[in-house]
Amino acid sequence: MSQALPVPEDVGRLYDRFTASRDATSGVNMHFGYWDTPDSDVPLSDAADRLTDLVTDRLRVAQGSHVLDVGCGVGGPAVRIAGRTGARVTGISNSQEQISRANAFAASVDGVEFRHADATRMPFPPRSFDAAVAMESIFHMPDRAVVLDQICQALRPGGRLVLTDFVERAPIPVDKQPVVDRYLREFMMTLVRVDDYPPMLRLAGLRLVEILDISEHTMRQTFSQFSEQGEFGHSAMADIAEFGAVLVVAQKP
Numbered sequence: 220m221s222q223a224l225p226v227p228e229d230v231g232r233l234y235d236r237f238t239a240s241r242d243a244t245s246g247v248n249m250h251f252g253y254w255d256t257p258d259s260d261v262p263l264s265d266a267a268d269r270l271t272d273l274v275t276d277r278l279r280v281a282q283g284s285h286v287l288d289v290g291c292g293v294g295g296p297a298v299r300i301a302g303r304t305g306a307r308v309t310g311i312s313n314s315q316e317q318i319s320r321a322n323a324f325a326a327s328v329d330g331v332e333f334r335h336a337d338a339t340r341m342p343f344p345p346r347s348f349d350a351a352v353a354m355e356s357i358f359h360m361p362d363r364a365v366v367l368d369q370i371c372q373a374l375r376p377g378g379r380l381v382l383t384d385f386v387e388r389a390p391i392p393v394d395k396q397p398v399v400d401r402y403l404r405e406f407m408m409t410l411v412r413v414d415d416y417p418p419m420l421r422l423a424g425l426r427l428v429e430i431l432d433i434s435e436h437t438m439r440q441t442f443s444q445f446s447e448q449g450e451f452g453h454s455a456m457a458d459i460a461e462f463g464a465v466l467v468v469a470q471k472p
């Protein structure tokens with residue numbers, strides 16, 4: 220697996236272009252869906268909200284809490300987290316276009332704000348947040364360990380981090396490697412293995428609470444619906460079972 224390291228400024232520009240090309244019908248989520256059963260015909264937008272809710276329920280926050288959303292996209296998850304929990308949410312993205320969209324989307328929502336920032340150089344004082352969420356953003360960052368360390372510093376003791384990430388569940392077959400490499404290159408991502416998470420979290424000062432392999436509930440249906448909608452035209456990815464997704468929960472001691 221040869222993976223070029225993503226450069227945050229380039230990722231920001233990729234999302235500027237990508238966001239500018241989306242209209243109101245594209246929705247307010249930029250992450251995969253979660254389907255309870257493999258034959259479910261729930262649309263991607265609802266399944267994406269379902270994944271946000273699975274993440275939110277693990278944050279253990281309530282009214283009065285302050286949540287950091289790392290790589291907030293156009294604001295859908297942050298607004299949903301605030302609505303479901305009553306917590307305040309601050310989202311950051313390295314795409315100015317996304318921050319403008321997100322702030323417009325949340326203009327009439329209390330307690331939700333977005334700012335342009337690079338998660339590898341977090342602009343917050345230590346212990347600013349009660350919890351953090353990072354949905355499908357950490358794979359765009361040059362070094363997950365650095366971001367986990369930044370998040371740990373931004374959390375108060377006892378605060379939880381809930382993230383979703385893509386993983387190599389098993390060695391990618393040689394004939395499928397070019398498809399995966401192209402996908403990673405085009406979207407400026409790197410891939411880790413599930414086993415990489417426990418030591419990475421430990422090094423960052425975080426305690427592992429849960430790692431859930433959510434691949435069977437997310438990957439195939441999302442890739443299929445993306446290609447039907449003409450987004451992320453990588454239908455071949457739907458058949459690569461070794462390329463999966465995890466939901467990770469950690470806590471600052």
Ligand SMILES: C[S@@+](CC[C@H](N)C(=O)[O-])C[C@H]1O[C@@H](n2cnc3c(N)ncnc32)[C@H](O)[C@@H]1O
Pocket residue numbers: 227230231234247248249250289290291292293294295296311312313314317336337338339353354355356357359360
């Ligand atoms: C696939 S989108 C997910 C967006 C959002 N979490 C969601 O679920 O709708 C990835 C997000 O990560 C953000 N991102 C990637 N690298 C980043 C970095 N170094 N600093 C801040 N945001 C970053 C992108 O700008 C984008 O908002």
